[in-house]
Amino acid sequence: MLRRKDILGIRDLNCEEILHILETAKDMKEKIGNKKAREKSLQNFSVVTLFYENSTRTRMSFALAGEYLGAEVADLGVATSSVNKGESLVDTGITLDQMGIDIMVIRHSMSGAANVLARNVRASVINAGDGVNEHPTQALLDLYTIFEKKKNFKDLKVAIIGDIIHSRVARSNVFGLTKLGAHVVVGGPSTLISKNMEYLGAKVTTDIKEALRDADIVMGLRIQLERQKGGLFPDLREYRGLFGIDEEMLKYAKADALLMHPGPVNRGIELSTEIIDGHQSVINEQVKNGVAVRMALLHLLAEERKRNEDTHSKWTHTRSFIQNRWDQRYTG
């Protein structure tokens, strides 16, 4: 049981909730390949994906997860919808709410956008990435992948390498991993990393070898080519030479370390092709686990909505959120 209306960030979740989601994902994963075993727990539920930023992979993953559980899944093509005519996020949310959507999956370029949507709609909201804030479902699938292989988080050393400052994936992972007892070190060039990350409980370094030393998990992040134009590093050749991870670098980590990456990966830049396809890599598993984790979240939210059917009115937000902000907060 997950007593929440929405999944907005790992910051809000406690250990028990995270572990419960991971356990549920384990069940779901077993069912992915077995059509008969699939529970249609989302029958008569409608899910809409609302992507203000492009991402085929995350959107597809949600769509499949919904369909495997028997939900009706629709995508609001943001580029072609009334959003393009200047409709506000809140108005779009209210409109979808009126259509009876049960779960909204949102990706947006501004931090906190999912929170704003969530408090204005009756539907459950899942954050699929907001600005530079959080990407909770990516972190949960990363956690699941680690959990499956390592069984435990306590005292694991996790090195996250790359463009930390612009990475909601890194942030959500730091929130989750530190809650579960792992030690996180983030490493990257000083222009792509901030000391402030220490507030979240991570160690910050620009020395990649130091970050990788004896790590149980190595997580590479995608380097975005446009950062070069912003003057944050000179060019890809230099980035690769100083911060790219190859077989030699990976040796600093433990022999049984897992190599992860949220994708899509720039082969030969942040990670070398040899290690992407090497025996330590779990990058392909991450993709598969992504569907399982999203199935788990949809399942848990749907379960909670069914449980609260009689109290649904509690979630009926009107436009006057300011007046009602205190009493309308979901109280469980």
Place this chain on the structure above:
Amino acid sequence: MIVAVEEKITTSADKTIDAKGYWVTPGLIDVHVHLREPGYEYKETIKTGSRAAAKGGYTTICCMPNTNPVIDNEILVEYIKMKAEREAIVNVLPIGSITKGQKGEELANIGKMAQAGICAISEDGKSVMNAGLLKKAMKYVSMFNLPVFSHCEDPTLVGGGVMNAGEMAERMGMKGIGADSEEVIVARDIILARNTGVKLHICHISTAGSVQLVREAKQRGEAVSAEVCPHHFSLTDEAVEDYDANTKMNPPLRSAEDVKSLKEGLKDNTIEIIATDHAPHHMDEKNCEYDRAAFGIVGLETALPLGITHLVEENILTPMELIEKMSTNPAKLLGIDKGSLQVGKIADITIIDPDEEYAIDVNTFASKSKNSPFHGHWVKGRVKYTIVGGKIVLNNGELV
């Protein structure tokens, strides 16, 4: 007019108010209000803003010129005065802009506006980034004996920030506004104001560094004053939790250390004025993505209870000191004959029940806008009567 202040007044009166247990104070004066008229009447008007002021115990408010059009010439000053005379229930003193259209390029009609009756000049909403131009404006305005109200913010250092830089911004995943963007301009304006003969007033200071800069300038004997807004001493950036844009204002809510320094500054009188920076915005401008939301909150109807709750109750200020900062000192800054209850003074009076406890409810606001982070916030102290020029405009908590 105030006829007598005595223990036993024998002459009969048309109306008596039983103010037992209440504070009877000179009418409150707010030197920093955005009335939004002309141009943004959907947020607030001179009429509704003045009613909010009366509810908050204010008998005089100064309105900032960043309207549309900007108040940069005498005709617009006359317009505000005329509207205020017709519709406002408290005194409204217009503030003129420093540059035409607040574009930072050429001086506004400061002299003509002075003749028309502005009480100060200000570019509020931004700083005049051309230091040479600001210095000339300071020299020019000194001959009319008007103060310069300085909003201190270097936009090149703000860089798209929406809340205080620091731990909380890191937790929330939002861009921060550092203390430096405010402090470099506070320092600059203090330096520029020297030897110009102008009275420099620093608006809404929010950081420990700004308090120190003002403190040092005062120690050197320079003509500098500063105001703080109630939200800056009542809340920290922790309030931004939940991405509620009612916590978004400029300058932003700061850290606990900054709040502590502001309180020290209030206590040692580095900060001699409390002003609201009442900044009404429509709900649509607040119920949206935090990055996209407008900066600013309403403040007229919450200032006094916040002062009592967070300053008097916490023994930072005595009741007398609080009222000095909300009435006497603002009157001195403006050079107006108000802020006193002496016999012969105009009867601008506020009567306050300092003991009433309640949760602030934005639905009771007289302001057109309800953008306040204090909805549900427990406070002590309620304004019962507001008397403007002998006329009761707030009667036992109800607008007349």
